[in-house]
Amino acid sequence: MDWGFILERTFSAMIGPEVMVYALAAVGLNVHFGYTGLMNFGQVGFMAAGAYGVGVTVFWLEWNFWVGIFFTFVYAAVLALLLGIPTLRLRADYLSLVTIAASETIRLLARSRVMQPITGGVEGVNQFAGPFYDLSPFKLGEFYSFGPFKYLGRDVWVLLVGWTILLLTTLMVRQLMRSPWGRTLRAIREDEDASRALGKNAYYYKMQALMLGGIIGGVAGTLQVIQKASVQADTFNPVITFTIWTILIIGGPGRVWSPIVGSSIYWTLIVFIENTLRQLPPGVRTTLEDTVQLSDFNIAMLRFILVGIGLLLLARFRPQGIFGSREEMALDRR
């Protein structure tokens, strides 16, 4: 077993592109669910909206990449309005139904043949992020090492920009939630009618929260496609939404640093388990293949199973997540 290799991969995963992208998407979900109580089961739809803000602009309109970045915000905000206007006056469950359906609709529509001229269909949009990488001070194809972390130059550039955005967004959300605006969101999460009776336009605040969290999700989607250098409809599947939920629950909803720490823990575990299983000594490996059919394919499944067991244990022994307070959790049961 090559422990050096396993640890290198694991360390690099700790703050890697996935951690950054999913943490940012989870910051958005945290605004929705953690602070406002909105049950958004389609965060990946906002990521797709953001990603296609760039993709469609460059591919179909043939406009500049940076104009596309602007459309990331527009698309995500428009999606939030479309989903929010019919549902936010209704009971909370309607938003979850509509968001999960919308996120799948976006994916299926984007990959459909009809939309091929606009979204690139199944092939998606490639080679659009040139202007982003042109600004890189790092040599794109070279490896850079920082202590235990090791990345390609292009990823170092993505990470530098991505983490800056992530930290600034997190600090912005922290500031917002400490303000009377954030207090009103939390009040609406606790009891909408009480907030309305005290003069708060709950519908309006929920819409603002949906838009803010959706735009943050949109930016996460854009960062993801920039890192992958392609916009592919099928990468925006519902599993991503539930991964983001997992991350938020690991960290604890309604806490500022939960998305980042939750995302880091999640991806570190996934990468560590996968690489360890792949690096098992040949004897052990053969035995496992013969007995429990641990093929290369099954390893990918097994890491999710193990993370699932981890989640079960978390739910049993620390239901409030890493940062949540048990005292606050207990209030729910009164």
Added chain:
Amino acid sequence: MTVADSSIAQSDAPIVTATGVVKSFGGLRAVDVERLEIRRNKITALIGPNGAGKTTFFNLLTGFDQVDEGEVTLDGEVITGTPPHRLAAKGMVRTFQLTKALAKLSTIENMKLGALDQRGEKFWSALIPGSWSAQEREIEVRADAVLKRFNLTHMRDEYAGTMSGGQRKLLEMARALMTDPRVVMLDEPMAGVNPALAQSLLELIKLLPGEGRTVIFVEHNMDVVQEIADWVVVMAEGRIIAEGTPVEIRSNKAVVDAYLGAHHGSDLSKVELA
């Protein structure tokens, strides 16, 4: 604490009126009120047996439910169909039968939420603490004063969810006062409050008319009604069947018949109606 327009507050015109207010659920006419006038700076009790339509009527007055027909006014202004958050801005605030303490907010946060027109409640201003921190401090001073009056200062930084049922009732009323209302509507303020706390809650309610606030409350407990109400409105099957001072109502035969056949003949003031 003062109410903004004292000249209006002095006048004799009713502060709240309801005219021809009808609300049906399916075939059931839950509320059918021809005319009701609420007197300014008085305490009006709304009583009646279960299912009389008191809470529905309350919801109609406060914008939580929409009338089928009819008109509601606040200080001469028609407010039919106005959503609750706008009514709060116009000076009408309510509490709920099932207390709505915001459990995961601290007591002081609950209180500060009640203040109207907060600059920091606007999204862009929220990002710039300098634009709202001074107002926030003023609100906090005011909130602390109200908490002191309601004897809740010791709970100031605790989660509201840790409070007892009676304390939650106190908090809800204190929080409602943070909106500086002209009309305070209390839906069963005494339900589930222990007798010791109930007495202080009554004293606090009795102070409100002196501050230029009108109180309308729904209550089941006749002792409470006798003690604090200036005027009693009796509802049964959606209609107003009687109005009068507590003494008049106590001896009104129609009320006694409609209300408590089972206790007919016994001293009404000793009967707890549930």
